[in-house]
Each structure stands twice: as C-alpha cells, then as structure tokens.
Amino acid sequence: MTETNAASTYRLPPLAWLRAFEATARHSSFTKAAAELNLTQAAVSHQVRSLERHLGFLLFERLPRSLKLTEIGAAYLPPVRRSFEDLASATDGLFGPVGNRTLTLRAPTSFVALWLAPRLKRFTERFPDISIRVASVVWAQTHYEEPVDVDLRYGDGNWPGYAVECLMTSDAIAVCRADALEQGEDDNRLVRLTARRPLIHVTGYEDMWQRLAGSLGIALPRLSGVNVDTTMAALELATAGVGPAIVQQDFAAPYLARGQLVKALDSTLPLKEAHYLVTPEGRQRTTAEATVFIAWLRTEVAGPH
Template sequence: MSEFLPSLSALRAFEAAARHLSMTLAAKELHVTPGAVSLQIRDLEAQLGVRLFERKTRALALTVEGADYFATLQTAFRLMREATAAIAARARGSVLNVTCTAGFATYWLVPRLARFEEIHPEIDVRISASHRVLDFKRDGIDLAIRHGLGGYDGLVSERLVDDELVPVCTPRLAAQLGDHPSPDTLAGFQLIHDVYRHDWKLWLEAAGATKVDASRGPIFMHGNGAYEAMKAGLGFALMRRSFLKKELAEGAVVAPFPLGVASRLAFHLVYPGAALERPAVAAFRRWLLSEVKS
C-alpha cells in the first residue's frame, strides 16, 4: 500500500504562500485567485491534521510545523526545478557530460576549455573526474577520456594524447643536480610515482641508468598527488610534456633530462558510435582533435 501524498497543486500553493507569506502574492505567482490558494492550503491542513499558518489580521506566519514542512518542500521543489531544467537542456542538445581522469582534467582539458566555451557558448560542458569504468547510458555520459591501450568493446576509441614522458622537478631541485647531470644522478633524489608506477622503470632503462632503483619512492594512487608532491620539492615525477607545456615554457617546472620515453599507453577519446548524432558531442570531439594537433 502506497503512503499518502498530498496533491501537487496543494503543495505548490503552500510553498508559494510560505515563501511570500502572502496569499495574494502566491495567487499572483500561480495565476489563480487568493481564495483558491487559501482553499488549497486549508484542504492540505485538514489532510495533514496540523495547522501550517497562523492567520492574523493582514499578516501570515508559519507555525513550527509549517516552517519545518516548508523547509523540506523548498528543497524538493528546487530539486524538481533543477531536474526539469537539466532534462530540457539535454533535449535541446546543450548539455555535454564528459568523464576523464583527474590528471587529464587538471593538466590538459581544463586549461584549454575556455577556448571551446568561446566557440560554443551554448553548450554546457560538465566534467566528471573519475578512473571508474562507466556505463554511458546508465550514467548519462556522452564522452569519456581514458588512459590505456584503447580498443573498448562496442565503443569507438580514438587516440588523443600519447606524447613522451619526461622527469620534471622544481627549479630549486634542478639546481642541485650540478652542471652536467646524467640519469644516474637521480639515485641521490626521490622518485615520485603515480598510479602508472612502472613508467619510471621504462624511462630509466631507456636512459641507460644503472644506479637508480626504480621501485623506491612514494606512490600516489589518486588525483594529482604525484604532481603536487613534485611541486612541493619532494622529488622528481614523470609527466607528459603536453600536460606541463605552459609550466615548462614559463620555467615554473624544469625537465633537466631531454630524453622522453613513449609508452604504449595513451589517452583515448571513447564513445558509443551513435553519440556523434548529437551536435554538441560532435562539436566537442572536433574541438578535442583540433587541440591535440595544435
């Protein structure tokens, strides 16, 4: 047996009257007569078995029960308005839900996003930073940017960012390396790892370093911990050149060793084939691919 729920029209009448503390203003907002609002509220009070208003001469005040009820209904109506606005906007094609890793969002996507918004101010891009494998339909995702080998079953996968990994550090730490450092110099400094913890081993092998233990150093599994630790001067982190293009150019971050190592892993744009039927999705994909080439 379902629980009792008052009619939506009665709840709207009460919420409007409580917000304005006026039957007249509530009636004006709802395009009905003050008498109709008053009748709806009296019926609601009878159904609930409580008084919601103290009715005084030329004044309206909420009872304790009315104030509690109003606070809850305000939240409920706000959520309904937001849900309605969101689904209406999505139907117009103006909302775009994108999921990507926190690192990609921080270092690559967000710094460039203003350029897309300038070209397409009508599209509301919503970014969800997550490493989870999401269900596009169930989770309402339009596009995903994922780190891996590509080739996701039933989905289109396009390679986006696959540039080289380089060790980076702060200018202050770089000054401690001396005039002609070799990769083996890193044996005297801390290596900082992220979730892709085997990358240091690949880089050291490619650089010919034989005196550096690739397994030592802290591992940051989530978010931008490795980058933040490096910025704090705790050691060297492996980062993609494109992620730190601006910082490297400005000298905020230093890459003392020119060698970069490519990985089979890359960031891929992933989406269901039918997703491009939506103009907003197609526009964002075109922009992403143009940004990669620039």
C-alpha cells in the same frame, strides 16, 4: 586541398546518389523513396544505378515486386547512414537555433585539470549556448552506468565493447624543481637524481623510472618513494620539492612555462598509452553538441595554441 582533389582522393560519389540509396534501402522501394525525396521514381532509380556504376557493385537485387539489399549493399548502408547522421548533428550544432544545450564529458582528472582547463575558455566563447558538465574520473577501467555525450579515457585503447579513436599521444619526461637539477650527461644525472631523493610514482605506472633508465642503458632497481593516483598530484608534489616525477610532457607544459618545474633530463620516454575517444559499440547517433565538441578537441590537439 581543393574540392576537386578531395573528391578524387576520397572517391566520394555525389550526395544525391547516397541519399537516394539510403532512402531506397529504408523503404525497400524506389517509389516510396521518391515520395520522401520529392523526386520521380525514375529519377531515384537512375541515381541508385549511377551509384552502383560508380562503385562497381550492385547494391540491390531487383525482385519482381520489391527490392532487397545485396550483401555489399547491406554492409555499405550503416556507414552511409552514420555519415548522414553525423553531418546532420554537426550542421545542427554549428548552425542550428541557439538554445540551452548541455554536453556531458567524462575524462581523466589530470586531463581535465592540466590540458582541458587552459583551453576550455576558447570553446565556451565560440559556443556560448552549450553548457558543459564534466565528470572527472581516475581509472579508465571503472564501470559507469551513467551515459555521457563524450567519453575520454587514457590507456592502451583495448576496451571490449567500445569503438575507440586515438585523440592525443604524448611522450613522458622527468621533471623536478630547479634547485634539484643535476648537471652532466643524462645517464649520470639520472643516477644522482634518483640516489639522493625519493621518487614520485603514479599508481599503475610505477615502472616509468626503470623504463626511462633502460632507455639510457642503465639498470635501475625499483626504488621507494611516494605513490599518487593522478599526474596532477605528482606534479604538485614535485613542485613542492618532494622529489622528481615522470609525467606526460603535455601535462607538464604549464608547470615548465611558469618556471615551477624544469626538465630533469633531456631524454624523453615514448608511451604506448594514449588518450582515446570511446564510444559504445552499437550507439546509433552522436549528439550535435558532442559532434561539435569532438571537432573542437581535434582542432586543439592539432594546435598550436
């Protein structure tokens, strides 16, 4: 996308107009904003009026001796301010002076071990001045007092009090060792697979085998087996030959690539759960390190690598 097309697509006003608006709103004065921006009062007033014409709305009420944000101006100010803060953080993180900086990441154990670990070297090589502290967790619902720079959770995205951004989705697949692989069509393979060996269940998602069977038109009763609390444990048990497991396809990829496991069925199971970036509502600013790390995460998810 060219610069012209991007500006047209996003209907972005010039940055100088936005700076004039933000400074004027903060000071409630064209004169004080002009002093901060090293411009004349007339220049700042002209930029704000140009922004208002561009948007088609008045952002300020011009009172006899002061300025007051209009209702739509007050609504526009927070996202403008956040955008400047995010831009400043990203600029500082990418181009600022090198120093000893630390990023604290909280993420599910399986995500850290199975998805992040094979990729993290690329981040540390690109940003060697950023140290990373990882706090692995099992349950997204657990309450943690310690603040973190980047909070990544797996679930349905419904966490009251938090703003969420879906980072990564993945279908689920059934996996097993090659010596346990059944032949034939998926429905027959599933029946034979589940009949002769214990199944591995991930706690909280024990209905996965029934859901997969239902997608194939099979009514599968709830079967006993081995329950574990992480996908990582499920994959290790499947590799040890305990039984087949249903896991996220992205997490199973390293095991499939190494030949430790194979896909037990051709079918996949879409999941409503996903990995989300989670931010407490009302948090004013994201650290420069977090801005850089999140941008890198999005690039890695977009892949391929």
